[in-house]
Amino acid sequence: MDNTQLYPLKFEPIYQYRIWGGRRLNNLLDKPLPPHDPIGEAWILSDRDDHPSKVTNGKLKGKTITELFALSPEKMMGKHSAKFKRFPLLLKFLDCQQVLSVQVHPSDGLKKYIPKGENGKTEAWVVLETGRDAKIYAGLKPGTTKQSLKAALDKNEVADDLASFKPKVGDSVLIEAGTVHTLGDVVVFEVQENSDVTYRLYDWDRIDEKTGKPRDLQVPEALACIDFDKVDIGPVIPVVKSNEPVLRELVIENEHFCLWRLTGEYPFMVGKDKTPRVLVCIDGEGEVEYNSELYHLAKGEVMLLPATTGACPFVPIGEVILLELALPEM
Template sequence: MDWYPLRLTTPVMTHAFGGTAIADRLGRPSEVPGPVAETWEVSDVDGAVGEVLDGPLAGRTLRDLAEEFPVELMGPGRQGARFPVLTKFIDASGPLPVHLHADDETAHRLESEPNGKTEAWHVVDAPPGATALAGTLPGVDAEALRRALLNEDYDSVLRRLPVRPGETLYVPGGTIHSFGPDTLVYEIEQTSDVQQSAACWRQEDGALLDEGIWQDNLDLVIAEWEPWHRPDFQPGLAVRPSADVERTFCAAGPHFALERWTAASGAVARHEFRSAVVFTNVGGPIEVRSGGWTDVLGPGRTLLLPAALGAVEFTGPADVLLGYKPDLDAEVRAPLVAAGHSPDVIATLGDV
């Protein structure tokens, strides 16, 4: 197999909180008429599995490739029925419903799912004064939480955090959260769609829920809630491959890592990798080169770089996000320690 960067189909979600920010702020043409809430850039979630758009593998699903070529696609030692990382753009033109995703143990026990969903939000754009909800306040118990959720009195029990473009929040499974309005986020997470919502409305269309269904949903939120998770936004940790290229580690843990790379005009950035990389452009059009393949990647567009390619180059001006499932010691801790970051500082990235 002569591997090459893969362009995948991107399932689009038109939930009630969406808008036009993905097109307006990123410069990416919309695939559907009307508001868009989410584009799933690389997905192996049941019912929303990406398919290769071009080249010799056109028409093959990401699930097919993960099963048939686990090492070549995902990297040495990688096996499993699904590609491990899910990435999205989320346009929270309106606020997301207050919700949570189960952690691995809870997903196994309560939802019969193979894994839960820890995630991280990288803020692409947000206005001054934007906030997010993440985790419960100290001293909140299950009774107080349920009462507040019933009354939609979120600020009495949840932590409200300032949101700033360029910062990232690592959100462990079991953390109650929401963000928006007017916030554009790039999200990386475990491959899963487990979710329990505390809202009295459906995120798909905003319709009010039957009272009994809402009460049942609240029971599940309380059952899956982890009260000790209180994450904070972080600016990331910088490494400079050269004077005109900056590499910033935004978030990291055993399930995924996320980096943001910027390159000055005319600068050539090169990244070598052992794991599959989700390569997403959050700037203007850029020329990308990998494994003998060269093409232009448009604004707001994504490539999946199979592990077999081993390296990618791109020419500035460029602003890109790189997501992957890491070997934490080799791919995260080692370069950060070499750049002078202490273990305590590295730990602020998430679960490192």
């Protein structure tokens, strides 16, 4: 019998070197960045074999999410426990100091291009900070074909075929699998399917200083995974669900995840019975109340509410902006 007592769980961020990264995650997270290297990603909730997130609070401190999932799948996942063998979402903060490679992720149906144990990758971004040269490329320009894109690749003119816009703080963008995309000079929160399958189409002819070589491209695979109907992608228009006691906006809803943004200074409810929820604080701070105990959540921190915690009050300390993530209803 599993006697594990779960509670609102916080996790340590996992920093990742990236050629295009910077140092701006210092402004968002308390954990110091590794010295010198450009840090492009902080994995804030990861159930990956190579980088599992570790609990930082309470009696389960030091346990990984992978261990908890194996020990208490029903308590962690509730009604979703039979469907998933690991936590199905991967959450990150990205510091895109330079523009990323032009890339595409396969859809779940393209089994030929998905390694064993992986799946496709739909993702979404919420813009947290922008620089002077901030730009998001999302989708192709209308009328782009495989032939015209190949010709642009041959001439190093891929950017001419990409739809783009200048983002502002608060913008949200849905990047469905098959969408050609990249972004630069922004800090964003990212939620995605728990997958690490990326095919690079173009990398701006740059050299990785650590290796002295260009990074590998996967042009044939990328071309095979592109959905040429995904064109001219812009920011999502959030849907306001309520104004009291908190502004509750539905930002993204698809078959992989749902994302709400909650803004306010008065207590409100988070979580839901028999299903896990994830909270990400992107501004301010507050406390989750569970079993007569308070669990503090500050800017840049993530908290997993296991299915057994159900709905809980959240008490802001001043104004707070939370992202709340859920799996689609079954």
